[in-house]
Amino acid sequence: MCVVPRASSLWSVTQEPHVVSNTGERTVSRRSIDAAWADLFPFDPYPQQTDGVEHVLSVCRDRGYQLLEGACGTGKTLIALVAGAQLIEEERVDRVMAVTPVKQQLKQFVTDLEAINEHRTERDPIDGLVMVGKRDMLPYARVGTLPGEDGVQAASSELHETTAALIRRDATHELAVQPGDVNGRINVCSAPDCDRLSYASDACPDHRDDRETDASWYDPVRAAALCHLASSLDGPRLETAGVNAPYPESPPHTRDVLVNPETAGPDTGHFDPFYARFFANEEWVPFGFSEAETNVLDSETIVRAAVSRGMCPHEAMASLMGAADVLVGNYNHAFDPVTRQLTDEKAGVLDSGTMLVVDEAHMLEERVRDLLSETLGMHSLRTAHKDIALAREYLSGTGGEPGADPSAHRREAQSVLAEFNGVDQTSLRAGQEFIEWLLRAMSEEVSELLREEHADWQRQFREGSLPEVDHEIPLRDPQAVESDRLTDAASEAFDGGIWREMKTVGAAVAAVHDNDSQTDRSPVAAGVGQFLNQWGTVDTGTYFREIEVEYAPKPVEDTTLPDWATAYNGALSLYNCIPRDPLAGVFSDLAGGVLMSATLEPFDVYRQVSGLDRLADASDGTDATDDTHRVATTSYGLSFPPENRASWVVDLPPFTYRNRGAPVTDYEEMTGARQAHAGALVTVARSPGNVLLCLPSYAEAEWAVEYLTDIVSKPVLRDRSTESDATDAMLDQFFQNDGTDRVLVTSARGTVTEGVDYKGHRLHTAAVVGVPYANTANPRMKAVMNAYDQEFDAGGFEYAVQIPAVRKARQAIGRVLRGHDEVGTRLLLDRRYHSGAPRSVAALLSTDRTEFSTVSPDMLDFALDQFWS
Structure with missing residues (x-):
């Protein structure tokens, strides 16, 4: 019998790391390992792998974090996956989430997980899922037929907003279907003398009573009808991942599916039938992990299974995430606040039941620093200014489409603003004036930079000799902890609390627009207000404030823009210098895990910069509590001759x-x-x-x-x-x-x-x-x-x-x-x-x-x- 050493209690900076030096040892027979996890290994492990699995299990059973440095050949991915699978078997964790910034390593996780499942003949297979972004998962993005010139995120959001408007339970748009369509599920309104279609309900929206207010926001029969109409359209079918979809290769338009397209108003536009099918199925995915031979669903497998059934692969992936044993993705899925809306808020897979595996963890600090940094471009500021201006028109009774009732707009806007304490015409006007001031201040900073760097930049630009380089304009001495000159100048020109007030103003303006049915605007005021609030409140040492100047030549016909806008884009930048606290916050919410790389040492420094030292109670070396996590370190050298x-x-x-x-x-x-x-x-x-x-x-x-x-x-x-x-x-x-x-x-x-x-x-x-x-x-x-x-x-x-x-x-x-x-x-x-x-x-x-x-x-x-x- 092989006696495998147990991990010692290693605490924060109070203990030396466990170090194992390897010089080409032979493998250890799985049959000789007296441990429940042994049959999870797809082959006879090396000594450092048996040692590593035992260390990870010992630490993670205490909801702790194992720092694992191992040279090539250590088998770090297998160590983490086998330990994680065993912890799932023991019901100590609900799932494992493995994140890596390197695509090659993502493939390695999949390969090792498949190997475990191929070997795992006497136990149920481990259900694995690879998480990828919308660009790889949305059918129209994959084939390059998304409408417009915006990025994938913006274009897909536009499609989904239009789709949602068409399938809402309270939607009044009449789809061009008959009562007998969609397997006879479409009903006609039961109210006397009303022949409108009611879809899944007994009555159309005009005749429904309050008993239906607790139903979901969407109507699955409306969604099914929309998919039926899309699949009936002429033209070549979308083809991707080796399968054909039931829908056209380009997104259909509302004019193709509505009885009276001219009445659609702001809901006019292209829509996504794949997205609609997800709701037609009432958020049920018609395939599972067995769709893959090894029970590991990668992006291509999900796309094939979903597209062939007419369903959105991205929604299918999000729905299956909560049922997976092992999730594999990139750093964004665990550490990016925006992406975490998918993994955390929507799927609920980042919680106290999740064991986290961070691969190539030496990159963590640098990558998360970028993820937590934010920029706000001049275009977004100008759009937010327009958002506020339109909201003020509604409030003054001068807004709305031609022929609309302006007093109705005013009443609606006033009703919405009543929910935001202290926001009125005066505060909205102050918000507009503040944005105007910011735009002038940014323009002056950029103009001054160009005068210093390129004295006659306009001539150089016309001649094509202007250097194609980007610039940074620091707004404070980067080697001092002090407020920046933009914030100081704003405090002189406005009340010092204007930065905080912009968050409430932006949210109120966005609510006014969202409540209005006569505009198809997607307001940016809420996001802009949130950014400006951060600018005025976050720590001056942690966040470095500057203006980014990006070389981006383009024709500009808008005379209200500064002259340099023909050659450059300008943006405010909040750069996160030290992400220690946000990292500690993520780690503290989870069930422990492994941070591994070939280059983690020195461990004491890594514990500090990653925030792990804030999780570990190193004062007395006792067992971890609910508020602390055990932090251990292990190193393995090269195992080759x-x-x-x-x-x-x-x-x-x-x-x-x-x-x-x-x-x-x-x-x-x-x-x-x-x-x-x-x-x-x-x-x-x-x-x-x-x-x-x-x-x-x-x-x-x-x-x-x-x-x-x-x-x-x-x-x-x-x-x-x-x-x-x-x-x-x-x-x-x-x-x-x-x-x-x-x-x-x-x-x-x-x-x-x-x-x-x-x-x-x-x-x-x-x-x-x-x-x-x-x-x-x-x-x-x-x-x-x-x-x-x-x-x-x-x-x-x-x-x-x-x-x-x-x-x-x-x-x-x-x-x-x-x-x-x-x-x-x-x-x-x-x-x-x-x-x-x-x-x-x-x-x-x-x-x-x-x-x-x-x-x-x-x-x-x-x-x-x-x-x-």
């Missing part, structure tokens, strides 16, 4: 901005530091097999490509910050197994150094040039460092810049060895990775630091030859 790899720090000068000088390709014109690195890059590029070279930035990567192309006989590929399709095509070229070795040059801060699988023949050597620090001259980065300075005892540079940079380097060199039979070299080209060097970062290499030895530049060629021979 050490003789299959060489790991070196090359003793080169620091490759810093100051040392390296201009990125010239003439060797004689280079600084000494650049010459030294150029020579090392040639040596590494000429080594056997495919080589990945990671420079500190894309600009430096461009230099390396230009320098190496004429010197190295291998093809040199250039990775740029481009769309994912271009990156995928470039990687396909690099991965070709055609007997030709290649060199791929990229940024260590790019996308191909994390989450991309370079297994087998794909990669033999990875080298990181310098320490890939973020640009600390950037105002946002300065604000982030300042926020960390204020929040933690250690310096902001270490927490916000240095540690993330070394994690980037560790991720890059981790691309090389992906299996027990693979051979490769890992190089760090900068002496700062050596423990004795000035400004050394060696201590941050974690378990990797014991792997690396130092080699001089003049011996690098010899060392590589010796290893590969």
Whole structure:
């Protein structure tokens, strides 16, 4: 019998992490493991996997969080999934939600979950569901026939609003159907002398009594009738995911399905019959997890099953989420406040019964920082101003369509505003004046910037010589905690509470518009008011306020816009510098979980910046309570044979901005530091097999490509910050197994150094040039460092810049060895990775630091030859 060690109680910053070093151990027979979870494993696990599962179970049974650092080969996804499945069996959790920012890792979760189910012959299969966004799930978005030029979110919302108006129980639109249609479910009104269709009810909307007020908002028979009409329309059918839908390939229009289309008013437009079918089925999905052979529903399976039945795949996915055992998605599903409306409020799957698995958790802080940051564009401000103006017209009795009763509009608007304490004509006028002031202030800031950066920018723009770059306008010193000049100026021009008042004003204006039936406007006032309220109230150290200026040339005919609007977009920006508290809030609401990556250490820093230290009561080391969560740490080193790899720090000068000088390709014109690195890059590029070279930035990567192309006989590929399709095509070229070795040059801060699988023949050597620090001259980065300075005892540079940079380097060199039979070299080209060097970062290499030895530049060629021979 194999005796598996149990996890010790590891608490916040009071204990050393549990560390297991692996050097190619054999697997452990499942039959020899005395644990209930053993038969969940699809194969005989490695020792670190048995150890890892036991650690996760021990911690999560206490509703705690396990920090798991494991090199490639640890099997982190299987550890988390097997432990989660066992906790579901024990009824300690209701479900597992696994989130990852990397598509490749999302596929790995699905693959491992399918493997568990294929092996799981004596138990019911685990029901799995992959959560994806609307772009991949909405049929008309998939085939590119959404109406208008707006994005998927806006266009689909428009379709759904029109659909909802057509299928509402109190809708008065007459659909062009007969009483016998839709399987005879359509009724005629039972009121005397009324021949209107009543659909699922006994009476039409004009003759219904109060007994029907508690019914759902939609009429399933109206919805079925709408689908029936859509399926009867002529034209080619929509085809996607290998199946045909019963509806046309483009969204149908209300004029195609209404008896009197001209009376539809604001409800006129295209609608979505797939969305209607979901309600025609009374929110019942006609397929389940068995639709997939392995009970894991991915996006393509859901789309095929739903579209062939005429139902919306996105609504089907949302409906099935609550029944899934394991949910797999991206960070947005757990941490984005907007996306959480789907996972949390609608499906109810983020609660105290959910175990959370965070993959590639070293990215968490950076990604959530972006998710919690918000912008408000000039166009939205102008639209909100118009929203308020129209609401004021209703209140004054001058609003409404021609021929409408303005007094009725006034009474309705007054009735709505009565529900908002203190909102009247005066406060609405003040809101308009405040937005006008904001627009002027923004315009002045942008104009001043352009005068400073590009003295004669209008001429440059006309001639096509204006640099196509974006700008930031910081509104305060990013290295100080102080109020910004826009907020200060607003306080002088208006009452200091105007920012807070805008939230109520915006909500009231939106309610007036929503209550009015003669406009098809989608008011933005509520969202704008919410943003302005945040601007005036959130912490000045946590949020950095600035104006974003995006280069976006376009024809502008509106003379009320500033002149720079022809070349730029302007937006207010609330940038979240330190997401510690929001993260802690998410973690505290759940049943514990696993945060895992190949690069999490130093653990004490990670606990602080992720907010986990706020969950753990580390004062006395006792068991966790309802208000605290146990936080434990575990590390696993490389499990592959050490003789299959060489790991070196090359003793080169620091490759810093100051040392390296201009990125010239003439060797004689280079600084000494650049010459030294150029020579090392040639040596590494000429080594056997495919080589990945990671420079500190894309600009430096461009230099390396230009320098190496004429010197190295291998093809040199250039990775740029481009769309994912271009990156995928470039990687396909690099991965070709055609007997030709290649060199791929990229940024260590790019996308191909994390989450991309370079297994087998794909990669033999990875080298990181310098320490890939973020640009600390950037105002946002300065604000982030300042926020960390204020929040933690250690310096902001270490927490916000240095540690993330070394994690980037560790991720890059981790691309090389992906299996027990693979051979490769890992190089760090900068002496700062050596423990004795000035400004050394060696201590941050974690378990990797014991792997690396130092080699001089003049011996690098010899060392590589010796290893590969």
